[in-house]
Amino acid sequence: MKRYAFLVGCLFPLCWxxxxxxxxxxGQAEGPVxxxxxxxxxxxxxxxxxxxxxxKPPDTGLSWRSLKLSLIFFLLWDMDHxxxxxxxxxxxxxxxxxxGSLVEDSFVAPRTPLNFIYYLGRFDHxxxxxxxxxxxxxxxxxxxxxEKRRQRRAGQxx
Amino acid sequence: xEEAFNFPLFPVYLVDYLGATVMVFLAFCALYFARRxxxxxxxxxxxxxxxxxxxxxxxxxxxxxxxxxxPYVFRIANIPELWDVLxxxxxxxxxxxxxxxxxxxxxxxxxxxxxxxxxxxxxxxEIANDRLREAHADLFxxxxxxxxxxxxxxxxxxxxxxxxxxxxxxxxxxxxFCDAGGRLCDIxxxxxxxxxxxxxxxxxxxxxxEFFLDRERGAQYRALLATDRxxxxxxxxxxxxxxxxxxxxxxxxxxxxxxxxxQGYQGIAKDLTHFKKMMEQxxxxxxxxxxxQLAAGVAHEINxxxxxxxxxxxxxxxxxxxxxxxxxxxxxxxxxxxxxxxIVADLLNFSRQTLEHNKLYxxxxxxxxxxxxxxxxxxxxxxxxxxxxxxxxxxxxxxxNERLRQVFVNLLTNAHHAIGSExxxxxxxxxxxxxxxxxxxxxxxGSGIPADQLGRIFDxxxxxxxxxxxxxxxxxxxxxxIQDHKGRIEVKSPPLEPxxxxxxxxxxxxxxxxxxxxxxxKEA
Numbered sequence: 001m002k003r004y005a006f007l008v009g010c011l012f013p014l015c016w017x018x019x020x021x022x023x024x025x026x027g028q029a030e031g032p033v034x035x036x037x038x039x040x041x042x043x044x045x046x047x048x049x050x051x052x053x054x055x056k057p058p059d060t061g062l063s064w065r066s067l068k069l070s071l072i073f074f075l076l077w078d079m080d081h082x083x084x085x086x087x088x089x090x091x092x093x094x095x096x097x098x099x100g101s102l103v104e105d106s107f108v109a110p111r112t113p114l115n116f117i118y119y120l121g122r123f124d125h126x127x128x129x130x131x132x133x134x135x136x137x138x139x140x141x142x143x144x145x146x147e148k149r150r151q152r153r154a155g156q157x158x
Numbered sequence: 159x160e161e162a163f164n165f166p167l168f169p170v171y172l173v174d175y176l177g178a179t180v181m182v183f184l185a186f187c188a189l190y191f192a193r194r195x196x197x198x199x200x201x202x203x204x205x206x207x208x209x210x211x212x213x214x215x216x217x218x219x220x221x222x223x224x225x226x227x228x229p230y231v232f233r234i235a236n237i238p239e240l241w242d243v244l245x246x247x248x249x250x251x252x253x254x255x256x257x258x259x260x261x262x263x264x265x266x267x268x269x270x271x272x273x274x275x276x277x278x279x280x281x282x283x284e285i286a287n288d289r290l291r292e293a294h295a296d297l298f299x300x301x302x303x304x305x306x307x308x309x310x311x312x313x314x315x316x317x318x319x320x321x322x323x324x325x326x327x328x329x330x331x332x333x334x335f336c337d338a339g340g341r342l343c344d345i346x347x348x349x350x351x352x353x354x355x356x357x358x359x360x361x362x363x364x365x366x367x368e369f370f371l372d373r374e375r376g377a378q379y380r381a382l383l384a385t386d387r388x389x390x391x392x393x394x395x396x397x398x399x400x401x402x403x404x405x406x407x408x409x410x411x412x413x414x415x416x417x418x419x420x421q422g423y424q425g426i427a428k429d430l431t432h433f434k435k436m437m438e439q440x441x442x443x444x445x446x447x448x449x450x451q452l453a454a455g456v457a458h459e460i461n462x463x464x465x466x467x468x469x470x471x472x473x474x475x476x477x478x479x480x481x482x483x484x485x486x487x488x489x490x491x492x493x494x495x496x497x498x499x500x501i502v503a504d505l506l507n508f509s510r511q512t513l514e515h516n517k518l519y520x521x522x523x524x525x526x527x528x529x530x531x532x533x534x535x536x537x538x539x540x541x542x543x544x545x546x547x548x549x550x551x552x553x554x555x556x557x558x559n560e561r562l563r564q565v566f567v568n569l570l571t572n573a574h575h576a577i578g579s580e581x582x583x584x585x586x587x588x589x590x591x592x593x594x595x596x597x598x599x600x601x602x603x604g605s606g607i608p609a610d611q612l613g614r615i616f617d618x619x620x621x622x623x624x625x626x627x628x629x630x631x632x633x634x635x636x637x638x639x640i641q642d643h644k645g646r647i648e649v650k651s652p653p654l655e656p657x658x659x660x661x662x663x664x665x666x667x668x669x670x671x672x673x674x675x676x677x678x679x680k681e682a
Contacts, residue, residue, distance in 0.1 A: 020674040024317035031249060045263035052267060056274075058204070102230060115163055122170045125177020132184040132215065139191035139208060146198045 031083060039082045046075045063141030066134045071132030078123055086123045171230060178223035185219040203273050207266035211259060218255035224248055332406070332427040335413075338420050340365050352406075352429055354398055363460040371395035371403050379408065383423055393430070404656060405431045413614055415489050439646075442616070446637060450620050457505035464502060464620035468495040504631040505618070516645075517556045522596055522671070523548045523587055525559050529566040530585065533574075540579040545661070548587045552596060555673045561639045568632040569600040569667050576604030576665060584663055595645075599665035601658060607651040615649060645671040 050071050057064060107122075109115040189212040195205035209361055225248040229241045326333055332349035336342055341363050345353075353369060355361045370376030374395045382389045382591040388411040398404035410425030470489040478485040526548060534544055573583045607615065614620050616637045620632035642649045651665040 023532055031246065031253075033376070035249060035253045035256075038253045038260065041260040042256050042263075045260040045267075048267055049190050049263050052270070102233065103166075103168050105171070107163060107165040107170075110161050111161045119163065119165050122167075123173050124179070125173050129177050129180050129184070130187075130221070132181055132188065135212075135215075136184050136188040136191060137682055139188055139195060139212070142205075143191050143194050146195065150198070 010152055035114050036082065036085050039085065043075070043082065059079065061141070061145065063138045063145060065139060066138035066158060069132035070131050070138055073127050073134060077127035077131055080127055081120050084118065084124070089149050121155055169323075171515070175230065178219070181219040182216075182223050185212065185216040189216050203266065203269055207262060207269075210262050214258045214262065215254050218252060218259070220249040221248055221255060223435070225252065261579065262528055303408065325596065329426075331429065334366065334425055336423040336425075338422055338505055340367060340423065342366055346443040347669040349427070350397060352404055352427075353396065369396050371397055376639065379410075383410060383412060383575070387677055389425070392589070396427075398431070402431070404429060405434045408484050438613070443641075444615070446616065446634070446641075449634075450638065453505040453618055456504040460498070461502050461506075462500050466493055468492060468499065471495060494564060501631065502669065504635050517558045519554055519556050520559055521552070521554050522557065522562070522598065524556075526566060526585060526587060526598065529563050529570065533570050537570075537574060537583065540574065542574060542577055542579065542581050542583055545582055545584045545587065549589050550585050552589050555671065557643055557671065557674075558639070562643070565636040565639050565669070566598075568636045571597070571620050572632060572667075573600060573602035573604065573665075576602050576606075578604070580664055584658070585665075596671045596673060598667050598669040598671070600669075601659070601661075601663035603662045604664055605651065606664035612649060612651060616647075639671055640671070641673055644674075 050068070053064070053068060068154070109118075109120050160409065165637065189209070191204065192209040192212040195202070197208045199205055225245070228244060228248075231239070232238050232241045272441065296338060302675055326346050329346060330348050332346065332352050334342055334345040336351055342361055342365075345358065348358070350358060350361065353361065365417055367373070367376035370379065372395060377393055379389060379394060390409050392408040392410070394406060395407050396404040406427040408427045410423055412420045413422045413424055415421050471488050475485060475488045478488065526546070528547060530544060537544055570583065577583070581603040584599070584601040584604075586597075586601075588597040588599070590597060611622065616633050617630075618634040619630035620634075637647055647670075648668045649665065650668065653659055653663050653666040661672050
């Protein structure tokens with residue numbers, strides 16, 4: 001019975017179907033939307049990975065702690081970008097950035113907390129650089145741990 | 159008018175510029191370490207994930223670095239519109255990189271779940287394998303222990319078997335095992351020798367009861383085992399070797415299983431044949447000694463009045479003329495008195511109380527020859543052929559020639575009477591070096607002696623001859639004389655030796671005399 005109901009449900013939209021084109025057109029807004037979706041996807045993936053590492057930690061060493069910190073910074077960076085792209089996307093119209101030169105460029109916007117957060121959010125490298133730093137440190141520590149383990153095994157054998 | 163922020167953007171540009179540069183550097187460093195990790199542990203899925211993550215981060219950092227740096231460069235170069243051309247590509251690449259990182263992460267998660275399951279399965283398998291290994295080790299240990307125990311038990315069993323086999327084969331008594339039907343399963347060497355069987359296979363399977371001389375006694379033995387399941391000191395005569403029946407004393411018991419069902423019988427049979435013969439000889443010897451003492455006493459008491467009767471009879475004969483009735487009567491008295499005196503003399507001779515020993519160093523063959531020369535004529539008259547077979551290597555010994563000749567005469571006379579007429583008398587002399595004895599055999603082809611009379615023929619006054627033909631003292635006297643020579647006399651009827659039977663000998667007397675030199679006799 002459920003199967004028939006599902007089939008009928010699938011066929012139901014055909015009652016209102018219109019003409020279809022083989023090649024779909026892509027508007028100008030598609031780029032930011034896709035980018036936002038990518039950030040959302042990354043957010044979900046990072047949350048899942050953090051959840052897995054938190055619930056089932058493979059180990060408790062410093063390297064794993066660095067990895068966790070790295071993922072947290074990546075998560076914050078991703079959230080920062082989401083905020084920048086999503087919440088502050090429309091503010092470009094009201095913001096005057098360009099000056100005469102790079103030094104003279106300034107951010108002029110109404111004094112609202114959102115605009116202030118937006119300005120701070122522009123410093124995203126302060127999040128992604130530590131994230132990649134901790135990631136690199138974690139990988140380096142993993143290498144050292146494995147190296148020591150190998151040397152210990154080699155010592156036991158000899 | 160609402161107040162407005164006016165923040166300088168140069169710090170933002172500066173952070174972007176430096177951050178993008180550091181990002182590219184760190185991304186490559188991460189890629190380097192991730193590559194090392196994958197090389198060190200190629201099978202680790204996390205390292206593989208980190209490698210691809212780092213690779214995507216390299217692409218992302220370069221793309222982003224370009225996105226951050228080139229606009230400033232183009233602005234400085236006064237060609238800012240050029241960035242408008244490159245911006246979509248840089249942004250697209252960033253989006254792809256983000257999606258790539260996200261997909262990699264999700265894929266890693268699902269792969270990690272699968273790997274966890276696989277690891278879990280592998281762990282289960284490893285645990286199972288460990289348990290199997292432990293079980294195998296336990297089994298191996300148990301097997302070794304079992305092997306050791308089996309080896310020890312086998313060793314003990316072998317020792318026990320050797321002990322039993324040594325006892326079984328070394329025993330001088332007959333040890334045997336029978337099945338439930340009473341058929342022999344196994345018997346030791348002594349048993350084979352006793353029963354006169356050469357090979358064990360010849361006797362295995364035969365019922366033990368068949369070896370009983372008296373079948374009724376065999377049935378009694380089986381009935382006793384069936385009812386009491388044991389037989390203690392059961393005496394029976396067995397069919398034995400050629401030298402006569404065996405007299406065995408059996409102690410046997412039933413072999414039962416745990417349920418109490420009889421599986422067979424085991425027994426030990428002691429050979430009492432020799433003991434029995436010795437006992438018979440001892441009894442006989444004691445009897446003869448008693449009779450001899452009695453005879454000696456009687457003869458001594460009779461001898462004096464007999465001498466007086468004979469003396470007075472001879473004196474009276476002188477008072478009466480010959481051919482008179484009184485004289486003839488006195489002659490009869492004298493004759494009967496002399497017969498009585500001879501009987502008394504024989505009695506005294508039997509009891510060894512009369513004659514002085516006159517043993518001299520001589521040849522028994524010569525003594526035998528002299529006797530044969532005397533009796534040969536008489537025997538030939540009755541067509542009795544004498545077959546002498548005297549050993550040439552017979553050693554000389556000390557003996558009383560007169561008395562021994564009397565023995566030979568007695569035995570030959572008995573043989574003559576046993577044959578009657580037409581027969582053979584065999585005379586043999588043998589030297590048994592191992593026992594140091596001389597054996598003289600005198601046999602005849604007469605009718606033989608019934609078994610019930612064999613034990614009495616040496617008794618004084620026992621005779622089967624008619625009245626007036628014998629006094630019954632001949633063999634008794636011979637027995638006494640041989641005993642006086644520290645020898646023994648035996649009678650076999652029929653003879654045991656096949657060659658004697660082949661010569662038609664039905665009765666044989668065997669005299670065994672020890673070889674004694676003159677010096678030894680004097681010492682004795």
